[in-house]
Amino acid sequence: MKTTHLPLPSPAPGMQRHLTVHEYGDGPRKAYLQAGLHADEWPGLLTLQHLMEKLDTLEQAGQIRQRIVIVPFANPVGMNQRLFGKFPGRFDATTGQNFNRGMSLSTGALTHRVGHLLNAEADQNDVQVRDALRQLVEEKPAHYEIEALHKALLSQSIDAHLMLDLHCDDHALPHVFYGDHQRPTGAQLSDCLGFAIRLEEDVRGTVAFDGSHTQPWITLAENTGKPFAEPCFAATVELRGQKDVSDALARQDAEGLLAFLEQQGFVSNSGATAQPQQGDTLSINVDQVKVITSPANGLVVYHRALGDWVDAGDLLAEIVLLDSHRPERVPVPAPASGRLFSQTNTFLTSPGASIGMIASKDQQIQPGTQLSY
Numbered sequence: 001m002k003t004t005h006l007p008l009p010s011p012a013p014g015m016q017r018h019l020t021v022h023e024y025g026d027g028p029r030k031a032y033l034q035a036g037l038h039a040d041e042w043p044g045l046l047t048l049q050h051l052m053e054k055l056d057t058l059e060q061a062g063q064i065r066q067r068i069v070i071v072p073f074a075n076p077v078g079m080n081q082r083l084f085g086k087f088p089g090r091f092d093a094t095t096g097q098n099f100n101r102g103m104s105l106s107t108g109a110l111t112h113r114v115g116h117l118l119n120a121e122a123d124q125n126d127v128q129v130r131d132a133l134r135q136l137v138e139e140k141p142a143h144y145e146i147e148a149l150h151k152a153l154l155s156q157s158i159d160a161h162l163m164l165d166l167h168c169d170d171h172a173l174p175h176v177f178y179g180d181h182q183r184p185t186g187a188q189l190s191d192c193l194g195f196a197i198r199l200e201e202d203v204r205g206t207v208a209f210d211g212s213h214t215q216p217w218i219t220l221a222e223n224t225g226k227p228f229a230e231p232c233f234a235a236t237v238e239l240r241g242q243k244d245v246s247d248a249l250a251r252q253d254a255e256g257l258l259a260f261l262e263q264q265g266f267v268s269n270s271g272a273t274a275q276p277q278q279g280d281t282l283s284i285n286v287d288q289v290k291v292i293t294s295p296a297n298g299l300v301v302y303h304r305a306l307g308d309w310v311d312a313g314d315l316l317a318e319i320v321l322l323d324s325h326r327p328e329r330v331p332v333p334a335p336a337s338g339r340l341f342s343q344t345n346t347f348l349t350s351p352g353a354s355i356g357m358i359a360s361k362d363q364q365i366q367p368g369t370q371l372s373y
């Protein structure tokens with residue numbers, strides 16, 4: 001294993017941050033895993049430490065078959081955010097930008113750069129596209145610190161064949177996001193992790209870090225009609241909720257990730273197996289996720305638990321009003337039928353604030369708009 005420290009541009013006098021990058025193995029294919037891009041989401045940080053222990057052992061046994069790159073903490077900028085004892089971590093303090101948005105490459109520039117070089121040879125096309133992607137990252141402007149961070153991360157990840165971005169929700173069942181054009185691999189990942197909820201998304205609209213790796217390939221395929229051998233598979237892995245930081249869960253998730261890496265040919269003889277799944281598989285498009293918003297300000301009390309199946313109209317929660325003359329509550333009926341898979345940690349809520357998510361069978365929002373907020 002080789003470790004490098006990638007310096008980030010100094011944001012202020014006397015301050016220097018860096019990314020740590022661990023690289024295992026050698027070979028033409030690359031798997032890239034990172035955690036903590038939202039710096040307030042910590043389960044993945046521990047999961048990667050457990051995975052590295054396993055990879056160390058496999059490396060000593062000569063069982064690493066391709067390159068595996070691990071960025072154990074993807075956001076030293078956000079990790080430095082401390083505000084009155086809390087860790088905000090989700091948004092850049094300088095620009096207000098969500099750390100997991102706004103890093104995608106221009107697909108128009110990519111098509112212009114490489115479109116005319118593609119032919120009927122899928123393997124050759126892959127090489128051309130990965131070269132062009134690396135060039136575009138190299139040329140990416142990086143004025144603000146968040147831009148420099150994104151550029152540094154992409155410099156390690158953009159040419160990967162497999163990219164896994166580890167996140168978590170407030171309080172949630174484990175779930176994964178991946179492109180709806182990559183269902184078989186997404187299902188394989190989900191099966192290895194034992195995650196019942198799979199959220200499939202159209203990556204041609206606004207994308208997060210995962211979609212920034214798959215959008216170029218699907219756009220090029222559509223614009224040019226040329227074949228590719230192994231476009232990047234990318235996924236966001238949501239490791240339950242913010243408080244689900246434990247060795248037991250991290251060990252289990254690391255084993256699931258390792259089983260996936262083995263099935264994908266990156267390691268051999270790991271002994272890792274697919275993790276047991278809790279509940280029936282629910283594969284839906286992200287457009288079918290119903291976000292439950294609070295109708296009032298006050299305290300949320302839930303009447304249904306995480307993982308419950310609910311029918312539209314069921315009493316899901318109540319908002320306890322704090323400034324009424326008499327004790328009073330506003331009911332929150334389930335806005336859709338489906339499985340309640342996410343709840344908020346912020347119990348003091350306000351009108352319009354998200355207090356949960358239901359995985360439903362019906363379309364809830366316009367396709368491609370799920371990341372617009």
Ligand SMILES: [Zn+2]
Pocket residue numbers: 038041100167168
């Ligand atoms: Zn996140």
